[in-house]
Amino acid sequence: MNTSRFTRSRVGILTASLLASALFLGACHKAPPPPPPPPPAEVQVIQVQPADIPIYREWVGTLDGTTNATIQAQVTGYLKKIAYTEGSYVKKDQLLFEIDDRPFIAAVDQAKASLVEAQARLKKTEIDVNRLRPLAASQAVSQQELDNAVQSNAAAQGGVDGAKATLEKAQLELGFTKITAPIDGLIGIAKGQIGDLVGQSSGELTTISAIDPIRVYFSLSEQEYLAAIAIARKNDNDAGTTDQVTAKLHLELELILGDGQIYPQKGAFKFADRQVSVGTGAIRIAGEFPNPGHVLRPGMFSRIRARTQVEKGVIVVPQRAILELQGSHQVLVLGADNKAQVRPVKTGERVASGWIIKDGLKPGETVIVEGVQRARAGGPLHATPFGAKDAKTPPKP
Secondary structure, eight states: HHHHHHHHHHHOOOOOOHHHHHHHHHHOOOOOOOOOOOOOOEEEEEOOOOOEEEEEEEEEEEEEEEEEEEEEOOOOOEEEESSSSSSOEEEETTTEEOOOOOHHHHHHHHHHHHHHHHHHHHHHHHHHHHHHHHHHHHHSOOOOHHHHHHHHHHHHHHHHHHHHHHHHHHHHHHHTTTEEEEEEEEOOOSSTTTEEEEESSSEEEEEEEEEEEEEEEEEEEEHHHHHHHHHHHHTTOOSOOOHHHTTTTTOOEEEEEETTTSSSEEEEEEEEEEEETTOOOOOEEEEEOOOTTTTOOOOOOEEEEEEEEEEEEEEEEOOGGGGTTTEEEEEEETTTOOOOEEEEEEEEETTTTTEEESSSTTTTTTEEEEEEHHHOOOOOEEETTTTTOOOOOOOOO
């Protein structure tokens, strides 16, 4: 009896010890707290405001001289002298080439001699007429003899006139042996060499281009041309003919050189060609740029930029803020709850500062520019101004 009671007592003590141990171990191993929420995604934003935005267009242009004078020999002879420095700037009437003039000097001398002979013949016939006229009046000679003398005098006068013309032509051809510059301009490489037989059929000897101002040619599409005319009519409130409106079109041009630099001098619209090309559907436009340093040369390719109009009171967002999806455009707008809202927009012209938004945004709204992919996850956002050097760190949760 005592043994059984002792055994039950020991079992109770052991059970109590095990329960106490379990409670102690449970107290020592609590479940960990849930992890903190992730910090808000970092984005950069702009607050859109309406502004007047100039619209620019660019075209590929080719430079050319305002005048390009092709120099050719007008008489046939051997080239004796090249009197200019190739690639230099020449003045009007400056000597360029000389052709051997000896045959032409001989032709002038011969023409002079022929003129003297013709003048002597004329003088003799005049004497004959003056002598025969009173004799014919007194019927000392026949009227036919007088008539013959008068006709001989007229023929002699024609001979003198012909001899003078021959002399003038010979002198003109002698002058053509000295080839001079017809304009001021930049002269090219000589295509004829000393000793070459040159003439009207031998082709050009060189070319002179007037390059200050220098002309630039570029092409506008038919649609661009019509739009420019419409803007010009609207600005000038002019109902004149198209050529009158075009003549008064004040369009300032910028020239972007082949190395990407912008030419410091501004150019101006000069004229539009008379026709639209049937093959390309474009019309040729000419502009002119001052070129005092002769840096610009004919044949150079460049880009021409011009401000064609000003969009009044429009909203512009950076291009990187625009999301394109199957031909439609969207932006992400930061809502009052610091979360992104997808907003469909209608875009207009692309400009240097971004993209004009025609519809879908209101002044004062905040558009996400950087971190667009993070913002699309739908979580809370921490926004800093776009382009800020030191972005603020998001607040701790």
